[in-house]
Amino acid sequence: MTLCVALLGGESTGKSSMAAALQQQLQDLHGLRAIAVPEHLRAWCEAQGRAPHDHEQAAIAAEQSRRIAAALQTPGVDVVIADTTALMVAAYSALYFHDHSLLPTALAQQRTVDLTLLMGLDLQWTPDGLFRDSPAVRDATDALLRHELQTAGVPFQTVYGHGEVRVQQALRAVGSSLGRTLVPQDPALANGLRPWSCENCSDPACEHRLFTGLLVRAT
Template identity: 45%
Template sequence: MTPSLSAGCVIAVLGAESTGKTELARALATRLAQRGIKATLVPEYLREWCEREARTPRPDEQAGIAAEQTRRIADAARHGVAVADTTALMTAVYSDMLFDDPSLYADALAAQSRYAMTLLTALDLPWVADGLQRDGPHVREPVDGRVRGALGRAGIPFAVVHGRGPERLMNAWTALNLATQAEAPTSRLGTGGDAPTGWRGACDKCSDPVCEHRMFTDLLHQRASKG
C-alpha cells in the first residue's frame, strides 16, 4: 500500500545520534520515488557544516544552522514531498542540552508543527562512532527524552520507528500509511498549511511507553533465541 501524500508534504525523521535517521530517510525517499511519488531527500545541514568547518558549532552558530535546515526543507517541499533527515528541532535540543540555551525551541517547533508527519527513530540500534557529530552512547537517552518532551509540550504527534534494516523501513511505511488513512495530510510548508491532527503509529510501534516496552522485550527475546 502506498501512502496518499500531496505535494508540499514534509516527512520529518528525528532521533538521537546513531539511531538510523539518515538510512531511514534515504530509504523512505527511495521507496516513495519507486511508488511514483516525487520525493526529495533533505540531508542534515549540520553534517555538511561540520565537514566544511572541521569542527562542531559554537553556541552562537546554532541558530543559523537550524534556520538553514528549515529553509532547505521548505525549498524541497515546494517541488513535491520532502523527506527530512532531521529538522531544526534536533539543533534546538542539542543547543538546550549542551549549551543550556532553550531559545531555539520556539522557531523549531513552529516549523515542526507544519510538517505532515514526524517519525522518531528508536534507540534499538547499536551506537556507532561517526566523526565530529557523535558525542557517545550516553547522550542518546537524554536526547530522546528531550525530543519527546518538546513534541509533547507542543502537541505535535509522532510515531516511534523500531526495527533493523528492512523491518525499520517497513514499520515507518506502516506508520505513514496509517497516518494518511486517518487524515489526508495537506500540510504545505511555507503556504500556511494547517498542522496535522493527532495520529499514532501501529500499536506496538507507537509512542506509547507500554507498547514500546513490549516491543523492546520482543526484540530482546528474538535476539536471545537467535543467539
C-alpha cells in the first residue's frame, strides 16, 4: 500500500523544499522508494508568465489531482509526496476570486490522503520575484486552509521549525503513518508537531485565533 502525503500551506512556507527533503531522506536514509509530485499551479504560472484567471482554476486543480493519482499507481512506490493538492488551488480561488465552488471536491479528495501536513508560519516570508504576493496573503491562505480542513473534519498536522528540525518533524509524522520509526522521539520537539484541535485549545495567542480575522477580511 502506497502512503500518500500531502503538503499544504501558504506561499513561502517551504512546501517545495520539504517535498524534496522528504523524498531524499526517505530514499537515502530509510531505503524507501518515494516520489515527489511537483505543484502544477507553480509550473503553469511559470510557463504562462502570469497567474491563472478564475475560469482556469478548475482545470489546474484537476491536473494536480491527476498527477497525484498517477504517481500512486506507480509500481513499487512506498510514499508519494504531493507538493500541494487541489485544495491549494481551491483556496486561492476562494481568496482571489471569491469562488468557493472548487472547495467541496478538493476537500473530498483531501480526505483520501493518508497524511496531510500543513506548513507552519514560522518561516520568514520571502519574495520570489514572480508570483508571491505578501505576508498578509500567506496568512489569509493559512487561515482559510485551517478553517476548511477543520470544518470538513479532515485531519491534519502542522509542521514547525527551521531547516532540518522542520524536516525531522515531518519525517516523524510520516513514520507514524507508516508504522515505523524514522526519527527517534525527542521530548524537546514533541509539541512542535500536533493535530489541530480548536475545541481543546485555550491558548489566546494561538495561530487559529490570530488569523481568523484575516480570513474574514479576505472573504
